[in-house]
Amino acid sequence: MKALNRFVLPLGGFALLVLLLAIGLRQAPDKGIIVSPLIGKPAPALRLPLLNEPAVMLDAAETFRGRWYLLNVWGTWCPECRYEHKALTEISQRYQIPVLGMDWKDDDAAAREWLQQLGNPYEQVVTDHEGRTAIAWGVYGAPETYLINPAGIIVHKKVGGLTLDIWQREFLPLMTRSGS
Amino acid sequence: MIPEIGHYALILALLLAVAQSAFGLLGPLSQRSRYLDAVPFAVAGQFVFTALAMGCLVTSFVQFDFSVRYVAENANSALPIFYRVAALWGAHEGSLLLWIFVLSLWTVAVTLRSRSLPPQFVARVLGVLGLLSVGFLLFTLATSNPFLRLDPAPPDGRDLNPVLQDFALAIHPPMLYTGYVGLSVAFAFACAAMIEGRLDQAWARWTRPWTTLAWAFLTAGIALGSWWAYYELGWGGFWFWDPVENASFMPWLVATALIHSLAVTDKRGLFKSWTLLLAISGFSLSLLGTFLVRSGVLVSVHSFAADPARGIFILAFLVIIIGGALTLYAWRAPLLRSDAGFELTSRESFLLFNNILLVIAAAVIFGGTLAPMVSDALHLGTLSVGPQYFNPTFLLPTLPLLALVSVGMHSGWKRGNLGRVRRPILGTLVLAVALALALCAGAYDFSVMLLPVGLALGLWIALAALVDPVDRLRRGLSLPAGIVGMSLAHIGLGVLTIGITVVQSVTVERDTALAQGAQTTLGSYSFRFDGTAPAEGANFSATEATVTVNQNGREVAVLKPQKRNYWVQQSAMTEAAISSSWNRDLFVAMGEDLGQGKWSLRLQVRPLIQFVWFGAIIMMVGGVVSGLDRRYKLPKTAPVAAAETATADAQGQAA
Numbered sequence: 001m002k003a004l005n006r007f008v009l010p011l012g013g014f015a016l017l018v019l020l021l022a023i024g025l026r027q028a029p030d031k032g033i034i035v036s037p038l039i040g041k042p043a044p045a046l047r048l049p050l051l052n053e054p055a056v057m058l059d060a061a062e063t064f065r066g067r068w069y070l071l072n073v074w075g076t077w078c079p080e081c082r083y084e085h086k087a088l089t090e091i092s093q094r095y096q097i098p099v100l101g102m103d104w105k106d107d108d109a110a111a112r113e114w115l116q117q118l119g120n121p122y123e124q125v126v127t128d129h130e131g132r133t134a135i136a137w138g139v140y141g142a143p144e145t146y147l148i149n150p151a152g153i154i155v156h157k158k159v160g161g162l163t164l165d166i167w168q169r170e171f172l173p174l175m176t177r178s179g180s
Numbered sequence: 181m182i183p184e185i186g187h188y189a190l191i192l193a194l195l196l197a198v199a200q201s202a203f204g205l206l207g208p209l210s211q212r213s214r215y216l217d218a219v220p221f222a223v224a225g226q227f228v229f230t231a232l233a234m235g236c237l238v239t240s241f242v243q244f245d246f247s248v249r250y251v252a253e254n255a256n257s258a259l260p261i262f263y264r265v266a267a268l269w270g271a272h273e274g275s276l277l278l279w280i281f282v283l284s285l286w287t288v289a290v291t292l293r294s295r296s297l298p299p300q301f302v303a304r305v306l307g308v309l310g311l312l313s314v315g316f317l318l319f320t321l322a323t324s325n326p327f328l329r330l331d332p333a334p335p336d337g338r339d340l341n342p343v344l345q346d347f348a349l350a351i352h353p354p355m356l357y358t359g360y361v362g363l364s365v366a367f368a369f370a371c372a373a374m375i376e377g378r379l380d381q382a383w384a385r386w387t388r389p390w391t392t393l394a395w396a397f398l399t400a401g402i403a404l405g406s407w408w409a410y411y412e413l414g415w416g417g418f419w420f421w422d423p424v425e426n427a428s429f430m431p432w433l434v435a436t437a438l439i440h441s442l443a444v445t446d447k448r449g450l451f452k453s454w455t456l457l458l459a460i461s462g463f464s465l466s467l468l469g470t471f472l473v474r475s476g477v478l479v480s481v482h483s484f485a486a487d488p489a490r491g492i493f494i495l496a497f498l499v500i501i502i503g504g505a506l507t508l509y510a511w512r513a514p515l516l517r518s519d520a521g522f523e524l525t526s527r528e529s530f531l532l533f534n535n536i537l538l539v540i541a542a543a544v545i546f547g548g549t550l551a552p553m554v555s556d557a558l559h560l561g562t563l564s565v566g567p568q569y570f571n572p573t574f575l576l577p578t579l580p581l582l583a584l585v586s587v588g589m590h591s592g593w594k595r596g597n598l599g600r601v602r603r604p605i606l607g608t609l610v611l612a613v614a615l616a617l618a619l620c621a622g623a624y625d626f627s628v629m630l631l632p633v634g635l636a637l638g639l640w641i642a643l644a645a646l647v648d649p650v651d652r653l654r655r656g657l658s659l660p661a662g663i664v665g666m667s668l669a670h671i672g673l674g675v676l677t678i679g680i681t682v683v684q685s686v687t688v689e690r691d692t693a694l695a696q697g698a699q700t701t702l703g704s705y706s707f708r709f710d711g712t713a714p715a716e717g718a719n720f721s722a723t724e725a726t727v728t729v730n731q732n733g734r735e736v737a738v739l740k741p742q743k744r745n746y747w748v749q750q751s752a753m754t755e756a757a758i759s760s761s762w763n764r765d766l767f768v769a770m771g772e773d774l775g776q777g778k779w780s781l782r783l784q785v786r787p788l789i790q791f792v793w794f795g796a797i798i799m800m801v802g803g804v805v806s807g808l809d810r811r812y813k814l815p816k817t818a819p820v821a822a823a824e825t826a827t828a829d830a831q832g833q834a835a
Contacts, residue, residue, distance in 0.1 A: 007513040010457060011506040014464075018503070020550070021495055023557040077258070080334065141253070 038154045043146070044136040046071070048126035051103055051111055058126050060100055061152055068175055070099045071146040072122070072162075073134065075106040076114045078142040084161035089121040091167050101125040104134050104142055147171050183248050186236025187327040190317060193229035193280070196222045197313035204307020205375070208300040216303045223284075223291050223306060226313065230284045234277060237268055237326055247333035250274060250326040256337035266350035269357075273326035278354065279470065280316045282361045283309065290365055290390070297386060304372035305365075312364055315497045323490045348408040356401030356428055360466035362394020363435055366442075367463035370456050371505055374512040379452060384445035387459065389807045391442060392665070395435045396803025402428050403796035410789070418683070418792055421570040426549045427469030430542045434462040437538035440531045448593060450528055453513040454535070460509060464502040465542075522594050530588030537581040544573045575630075582637040582677060586644035589670060604647045612640035623704065624686050634681025642674025665806025672798030679791025689784045696777040703785045705766065706730045711777060721745050722755075725779060727768045729759070736761075739768045741781075756782075765789050 038044070046060035060071070072088060074081040092099045101122035103111045108127060115125070128134050137146070147156040155174050158166060200222035207215030237250070241264045246252040254267045254274070269278045287309045294302045320326070366387045373383035405425070410418045419425065438458040445455045522528035548565045586608065590601050616636035620626050645667045652659055688703050699708035708728045715724040722744040729737040737759040744755055756769035764787040771780030 007453065008510045010461075011503070011510050014502055014506055017550075018495065018499055020554060020557055021498075 038138055039157060041154060043071075043148050043152050043154050044133075046100075046102075046126070046133055046137070048102070048128055048133055051101075051108060051115075051125040051127050054108070054127070058124055060126075060148075063124065064098065064100065064148065065152070066150045068097060068150060069123075069148055070097055071102060071137070071148060072099055073102045073104050073137075073139050073142050073144045075104045075142050076110040077106065080161045081143045082118075084143050084163075085118050085121070087161070087163045087167070089119055090164060091162070092121040092123075095167075095172070098123040102134070103127045104139065105129065105131050147174060149175075182236050182239050182243075183245070183327040183329065186233045186240075187325065189229040189232040189236065190277075190321055190325075190327075193226050193233065193284075194314065194317040194321060196226040196229065197310050197317055200226060200310030201307045201314055202310075204303045204305075204310055207303050207307075208376075213299070216299050219303050219306050220291050222310070223287050226310075227284045227288050230277075230281050234268075234281050237274065237277060238265055241265060241267055244337075246335070246337050247329050247331070248326075249328045249330045252330055252334050252337040254337070263350060269353045273320070273324045275353065275357075275470075276316060276320045276324050277326055279357055279361060280313065280320065282354070282357050283313055283316065283364060286358075286361055286365055286390075287313070290368075294386070301372055301376060301378065301383075304375055305368045308368035308371045309364060312368075312501065315501065319490075319493055319497065323493055348404050352401055352404040352408060355397055355404055357470075359394050359396075359398025359401050359435075360428075360431065360470055362390065362397055363431060363463040363466050365390040365394065366438060366459040367505065370459035371508060374456065374505075374508040377512065377515070379456075379512065379516055381446055381449045381452075384442045384452075384455060388439075388442050388446060389809065391435065391439055391459075391462075392803050393807035395432070395439055396800045396807060398428070398432050398435060399796055399800045399803060402432060403793055403800070406796075407793055418789070421545075421548070421565075421567050423549050426545050428466075430545050430549075431462055431466035431469055433538050433542040433545070434458060434465055437535045437542075438462050440534050440538075444528055444531050448522070448528060450522070451532070451535075452516045453509075456509055456513060458535070458539075460502070460505045464498075464505070465546075467498065467501065525591060526595055527588065527591045527593050530584055530591055533584055534581065534588060537577040537584075540577040541574060541581070544577065545570065548573070579633070579637070582641060582673075585641050585670060585673065589645070589666070590648060601647050601651055604651065605644055608643035608647060609640050612636050612643055615639050624682070628685040631681060631685040634677060634685070638674045638677030638679075638681060640674070641677060642671045645670035645674065661805050661809040665802045665804070665809065668802030668805060669799050670802070672795045672800070672802055674795070675791050675798055676795025679788045679795055682788040683786055683792065686788075687784070687786045689782070691771065691780065691782050693774055693778055693780045700783070702783050703787070704731055705736070705785055707768070707781075707783050709779065709781065712779065715742060723770070723773075725768075725770050725781070727757075727781070727783075729766055737766055739766060741768045741770045743770045743773075760790070762790055763788055 043061070047057050050056045050058055060069075070092075074084070088099065091097065099122050101124070103125055106127065106129075111125070111127070115122075131139075141159075143161055145158045145162050146154055149155050156171055158170065200219060203215050203218045203222060207219065237248075239245075240248045240251050241255055242261060244251070244255070244257055250271070250273050251267075254270045255264050259267065268274045287306060290309070291302075291306060294305070369383050369387040369390070373379055402425075405428070406418045409420070438455070441451045441455045441458055444451045548569050551565050554560075586605060590605055613636045616632050616639055619635055620632045624631060626632060649659055649663060649667050652663070686703065690700065690702055692700050694700060694707075694709035696709060696711040699706050701707075706729070708730065710726040710728055712723045712725045715722045722742040724740050724742045727739045727741070728735060729739065739757040739759055741757040742755040756767060759766040764785060767782075767784035767786070769782045771782060773779055
């Protein structure tokens, strides 16, 4: 009997692990589709040149300290960004949320032209030519939008185009819940 | 049309996998052999349809069929064809398909190479593999179908981060998966042996080449990932104890332990139940690892339910497969008795230490990787476990492990006796220690205690691994592939140890301001800033610095980092210069222009970084050589008869 116990041990350990995974699973549903391991963590450093003044570096943490803001990753080569642009403009105007645009792996001239034609929903636009900053933020493809709280913590991330509906459903409650 | 064919092929593959596991697991219960005969046909059919599904998805990628959601999400029209094919395993759905395909390849290989084994046993092995296949196919079809369409189809797909478009990164997942899935063969052999009650040494011997090959692929996969992180990401390191890395490293450690314990079980009939447990855990960990990584489970606790349906499916699958195997184990393992003894200094006990230490190392990583999850599940707050935990705790079991390798691989079975190689082994130890001290005194220093220790251990392992082959050659004996492979793998371990030790202890970095003609010393290298000159590229103008690196008065490299100004974008970019040679990487990047010809520069010397990859490559080659050893090729008839009697004994009835 004693010998048997020893061989049941691995099974017991595994049962514990399953229990742990099950707890993790049960806690998860309200979080919905996962988007980023960075959620709930401090935003990675973002120090990039401005689109309109490449000699000037913008530090996101400094510029947006104490404010809610959105980081929107886009590029003129990205068709979905064009659809998203309208919604982004409306959101930024109607809800007065500052948007930081990260023009990703793009041609600066084309980007300026795009903003002139379609309007500029961004408070600031920075360029990430090498894509290193995008890697640090875990950007997988454009467009992607991050919501960062006044403490500099990433609160939410949307992969793919943002719409007014998604904004109201996913983003807005997060901001009001935290009493901003 | 093509995606629908692929979808349909997956469904057919699922049906055949069901047939394969049913005939394989239930067939042996019947007296009729035609149930068993059906199994290889199911295997072949499943392979054909999985390959067809792969082909369909590849075609969709190659043809830019953005109406397929998976294609639209992972490729775009600017992506070169090589990366469009590689995009197949760029995300969750395609990875699963690749996993299924690789499993099917291994199953076909097992079917072809096991024709001389007892048919009932082979059927059970294939049955278990079929069961795994059923699980993965169901998972894919139910929750992660890569063939789903988008309506309306987007005009173009999403662009991917170009840093991810890299050759090493493109072939890294297939290598890793081949390794992961290869461990399923050992798992299936162990399960089949437990189901049958044939728990003698035979199954261990049959399993050895498969495990060694899977281990070699795993080694290559992990090394490729690490190489990519170092060169392409430029993070300045090769290992970050990232959960994703850990998920691949744990099965590797357990597989390493398994290779060694299989040897003991095969040769001496010892550690039988332990070997079974390792065979189960090796694959279980890789199963856990793939799921955790691909569904993002381990990256963050919150990501566990990437999609609640997926999470529940994963959990159910893990419970059935791993729980099933462990239940079998709890039932069968008590029947095992080892009656052979061995002395403390025999090879058996060295391999026992090897196993204990490797498992401790894996457990340490397991704990560190899952700790954030436990803390979150118990609402203890967010916990982050980093290198501060992993580096020291991993060293604890690893140092004694490395210290025991050289003697262990030469001590005799049963009785601890080094025999004829005793003097050469001691000789290599003396030589290694002398070399390590000389290196520290000459090239490096003694400021980090681990440096001389790691160097001596690495050198000793590499040198001692040569003793046996040299001894055999001198005596005019043949050199079987198994011995060559083992020696190579251990030499690789030695080289890897040297590389990691030196990179970790001797890498030096400095940010410094230099005027033209001024120089600074970094380790044994002196960097002289020879000034800047304008340079021009196709679409940029640049300031190019010339930094001449001297070592002992001899010029070893001229590095030309640039600060570029792109005309169109009007933006500045820094282009670092790296000079790689077999024994070090030199790195220079330009900082700011401080006026009057003075610049700030970032300088780095990373010695022996190449040894990390060399070591891994040698280990992998050793694994392949050893796995293909002819001694594992079974003669047509003899062992079958022997094995048959063994079964009869185990089951206590006439075969």
